[in-house]
Amino acid sequence: MTFEQMWADLAPVGRSDATGGYLRQPFTAAEEEAQAWFAAECARRDLTVVTDAFGNHVAWWGSPTPDDRGVLTGSHLDSVRQGGAYDGPLGVVSAFAAVDLLRSRGFEPSRPIGIASFREEEGSRFPLACLGSRLATGILAWDDARELRDRDGVALADVVPGPDARPDAAGWLDHVGAFVELHVEQGRALADVDRPVGVASMIWPHGRYRLDFTGRPDHAGTTRMEDRHDPMLTYAMTVLAANKQARLSGQRATFGRVEVDPGSTNGIPGRVTGWLDARAESPEALEALVDAIARQAGDRADRDGTAVRLTAESVSGAVSFDAALARRLAEPRGWPVLPTQAGHDAGILSGAGVPTAMLFVRNPTGVSHSPEEHAPVEDCLAGVEALADVLEDLAR
Amino acid sequence: MTFEQMWADLAPVGRSDATGGYLRQPFTAAEEEAQAWFAAECARRDLTVVTDAFGNHVAWWGSPTPDDRGVLTGSHLDSVRQGGAYDGPLGVVSAFAAVDLLRSRGFEPSRPIGIASFREEEGSRFPLACLGSRLATGILAWDDARELRDRDGVALADVVPGPDARPDAAGWLDHVGAFVELHVEQGRALADVDRPVGVASMIWPHGRYRLDFTGRPDHAGTTRMEDRHDPMLTYAMTVLAANKQARLSGQRATFGRVEVDPGSTNGIPGRVTGWLDARAESPEALEALVDAIARQAGDRADRDGTAVRLTAESVSGAVSFDAALARRLAEPRGWPVLPTQAGHDAGILSGAGVPTAMLFVRNPTGVSHSPEEHAPVEDCLAGVEALADVLEDLAR
Numbered sequence: 001m002t003f004e005q006m007w008a009d010l011a012p013v014g015r016s017d018a019t020g021g022y023l024r025q026p027f028t029a030a031e032e033e034a035q036a037w038f039a040a041e042c043a044r045r046d047l048t049v050v051t052d053a054f055g056n057h058v059a060w061w062g063s064p065t066p067d068d069r070g071v072l073t074g075s076h077l078d079s080v081r082q083g084g085a086y087d088g089p090l091g092v093v094s095a096f097a098a099v100d101l102l103r104s105r106g107f108e109p110s111r112p113i114g115i116a117s118f119r120e121e122e123g124s125r126f127p128l129a130c131l132g133s134r135l136a137t138g139i140l141a142w143d144d145a146r147e148l149r150d151r152d153g154v155a156l157a158d159v160v161p162g163p164d165a166r167p168d169a170a171g172w173l174d175h176v177g178a179f180v181e182l183h184v185e186q187g188r189a190l191a192d193v194d195r196p197v198g199v200a201s202m203i204w205p206h207g208r209y210r211l212d213f214t215g216r217p218d219h220a221g222t223t224r225m226e227d228r229h230d231p232m233l234t235y236a237m238t239v240l241a242a243n244k245q246a247r248l249s250g251q252r253a254t255f256g257r258v259e260v261d262p263g264s265t266n267g268i269p270g271r272v273t274g275w276l277d278a279r280a281e282s283p284e285a286l287e288a289l290v291d292a293i294a295r296q297a298g299d300r301a302d303r304d305g306t307a308v309r310l311t312a313e314s315v316s317g318a319v320s321f322d323a324a325l326a327r328r329l330a331e332p333r334g335w336p337v338l339p340t341q342a343g344h345d346a347g348i349l350s351g352a353g354v355p356t357a358m359l360f361v362r363n364p365t366g367v368s369h370s371p372e373e374h375a376p377v378e379d380c381l382a383g384v385e386a387l388a389d390v391l392e393d394l395a396r
Numbered sequence: 397m398t399f400e401q402m403w404a405d406l407a408p409v410g411r412s413d414a415t416g417g418y419l420r421q422p423f424t425a426a427e428e429e430a431q432a433w434f435a436a437e438c439a440r441r442d443l444t445v446v447t448d449a450f451g452n453h454v455a456w457w458g459s460p461t462p463d464d465r466g467v468l469t470g471s472h473l474d475s476v477r478q479g480g481a482y483d484g485p486l487g488v489v490s491a492f493a494a495v496d497l498l499r500s501r502g503f504e505p506s507r508p509i510g511i512a513s514f515r516e517e518e519g520s521r522f523p524l525a526c527l528g529s530r531l532a533t534g535i536l537a538w539d540d541a542r543e544l545r546d547r548d549g550v551a552l553a554d555v556v557p558g559p560d561a562r563p564d565a566a567g568w569l570d571h572v573g574a575f576v577e578l579h580v581e582q583g584r585a586l587a588d589v590d591r592p593v594g595v596a597s598m599i600w601p602h603g604r605y606r607l608d609f610t611g612r613p614d615h616a617g618t619t620r621m622e623d624r625h626d627p628m629l630t631y632a633m634t635v636l637a638a639n640k641q642a643r644l645s646g647q648r649a650t651f652g653r654v655e656v657d658p659g660s661t662n663g664i665p666g667r668v669t670g671w672l673d674a675r676a677e678s679p680e681a682l683e684a685l686v687d688a689i690a691r692q693a694g695d696r697a698d699r700d701g702t703a704v705r706l707t708a709e710s711v712s713g714a715v716s717f718d719a720a721l722a723r724r725l726a727e728p729r730g731w732p733v734l735p736t737q738a739g740h741d742a743g744i745l746s747g748a749g750v751p752t753a754m755l756f757v758r759n760p761t762g763v764s765h766s767p768e769e770h771a772p773v774e775d776c777l778a779g780v781e782a783l784a785d786v787l788e789d790l791a792r
Binding site: 080081082123124129185186187188204206208216217218219220221222223224225226227230232233235236237239240243246247252253254255256257258260262263264265266267268269270275277279340341342343366367368369370371372 | 476477478519520525581583584600604612614615616618619621622623626629631636639642643648649650651652653654656657658659661662663664665666671673736737738739763764
């Protein structure tokens with residue numbers, strides 16, 4: 001079973017014929033089909049699968065214990081809405097291919113090697129990214145998660161058993177001595193330096209903020225332009241200001257979601273709510289970025305006769321991956337070490353104290369979370385070999 | 397039954413306790429309750445009610461025929477979502493009060509006088525304003541309307557019988573010799589000239605346009621600002637350009653509705669769709685306004701690496717009300733004659749060839765389509781007297 005065969009088997013699962021985008025929301029039919037593929041690949045290799053109370057699967061080559069901890073790799077199989085083929089699956093397929101490569105080398109690990117399939121990494125159904133790994137590590141308490149609901153009102157507790165039903169909720173975590181996640185790069189840093197594989201140094205701090213712009217609902221025809229209190233104008237100016245501010249400072253700011261009340265074509269809105277995704281190279285830079293955006297939004301609100309209120313919905317500090325581990329992997333092989341602006345299960349496990357590293361595979365266009373996301377097969381195979389080398393290094 | 401008593405009876409129907417706004421979407425419980433109030437007021441005055449195949453009610457004092465046509469007044473009882481108390485109901489309540497005043501004066505009309513309650517004037521449930529009057533006049537064909545659906549997927553044909561079930565679909569129209577609609581002003585023109593009542597000269601041309609901005613969906617964290625093709629930026633710039641263009645030219649332009657795909661906080665959108673409501677004093681001015689907005693949107697799209705496509709969803713030309721009738725009503729009484737930027741059933745009946753006039757009642761703030769919409773009771777009573785005078789003039 002080659003990398004290419006596995007890739008071809010998994011590729012059609014949850015792919016929209018209309019757009020070519022993936023719709024693998026966790027615990028829906030398409031994503032369950034991907035998990036069934038995972039189970040079949042584990043069975044083919046005689047791996048022992050553990051499924052925890054949150055739906056995460058961990059498959060072991062060998063039998064780890066708290067005193068003989070294993071080296072875990074893997075990633076996730078869920079996608080954002082209309083996402084691409086590589087984000088998540090590349091790490092899982094590469095894990096199987098790396099195990100095959102180690103076995104073909106005749107390698108006999110002195111520590112168990114595991115492959116994880118985490119659930120709801122993208123936060124595309126329940127509104128929190130890395131949900132499975134947050135719950136497994138205890139970084140998120142079950143009582144704060146069980147009532148999380150999807151757009152149809154289904155609660156997380158309706159789709160996973162949770163620790164009440166499964167007292168040993170995520171006991172597999174005590175068996176993990178190190179975690180290495182391979183992931184398609186979501187930018188062009190490796191393309192810029194012309195290298196197929198790199199190692200992550202850190203994850204940028206990241207915040208999600210809700211901005212409520214309020215004005216006065218009014219008639220779109222009869223209200224003179226100069227008499228309006230139109231929050232859509234304040235929103236629009238804030239979108240442009242956020243973009244400019246992020247560009248000038250080398251950080252990131254995005255408005256990807258907006259809601260309008262009442263949302264009538266023929267009415268000036270009473271309220272516009274926009275969500276700001278902001279990321280920066282340090283907590284200080286993130287704070288400065290958001291402060292600058294909020295200040296410009298407030299200035300424009302004064303001019304528009306509107307009001308704006310900013311609420312931080314979630315703010316994550318920087319994640320620094322295990323520096324010694326990154327050096328150990330990168331230096332002998334001459335791999336570049338680079339930061340990422342995206343959240344990952346690896347960031348959660350690192351935050352929970354597991355020595356963690358990430359490998360990135362080159363993405364020529366840098367496009368991500370899109371049907372156009374792509375990595376050439378030669379680079380994917382280089383990634384498999386890199387991952388096999390790392391696992392051999394750590395499980396020797 | 398005084399104006400104030402009727403106003404107090406109708407005021408709570410469909411009003412939200414939370415916001416004070418009205419939710420009288422047509423053919424829902426709240427609006428049906430308002431129609432039941434209408435029927436009771438008709439019965440109290442021994443008016444003969446005709447209900448047509450589209451749900452419109454017309455109540456007659458007297459018995460009109462095609463050879464002895466009546467003078468029709470009235471308005472509508474439905475509201476925009478979270479609308480105000482006056483838009484529509486003021487014309488209906490004033491009509492009953494005017495009939496009472498005529499009777500108390502001992503006036504015996506030589507032509508029948510009717511009171512109309514049109515349905516779905518606001519287009520707040522089915523996506524077309526003046527739906528009842530458009531269907532009654534035949535300006536909109538039933539076959540083009542029967543499949544119009546509300547947000548829950550209910551078709552118009554599910555809630556009204558339509559002409560298949562009722563061959564004499566809107567025969568009452570042949571009994572109408574003139575229509576006079578009284579309406580709260582939706583701007584401040586009467587307040588500016590300090591007059592309680594005015595007469596409409598025309599309705600401005602009005603268009604609704606859908607603008608589809610397309611870019612490239614991408615990751616909100618990892619995509620460098622300079623690598624993006626973000627249609628939200630093009631949308632935002634277009635909102636600001638439309639506002640500025642309308643301000644400079646003395647016209648109107650509004651973005652009150654926007655939809656984002658995929659609409660994720662952590663993703664650069666692939667598509668943003670905004671709806672432009674534009675109105676101007678002439679068809680030429682409207683075309684110039686929309687052209688200028690489209691040109692600026694296109695220029696910005698070039699800079700953003702996005703594309704924009706503008707689709708006219710509906711464009712209505714100017715409505716000129718019967719000039720002789722407006723002069724006959726306004727000149728002897730010294731009422732100001734002014735244009736309006738809002739659509740009305742009166743515009744539809746005028747377009748269908750019915751000699752039509754509109755009376756406006758002063759709105760001190762000009763606020764409309766909002767819970768804050770208001771007219772002082774003295775002005776409302778002046779409106780009742782003006783309407784009674786007009787009906788007496790026309791039915792003498």
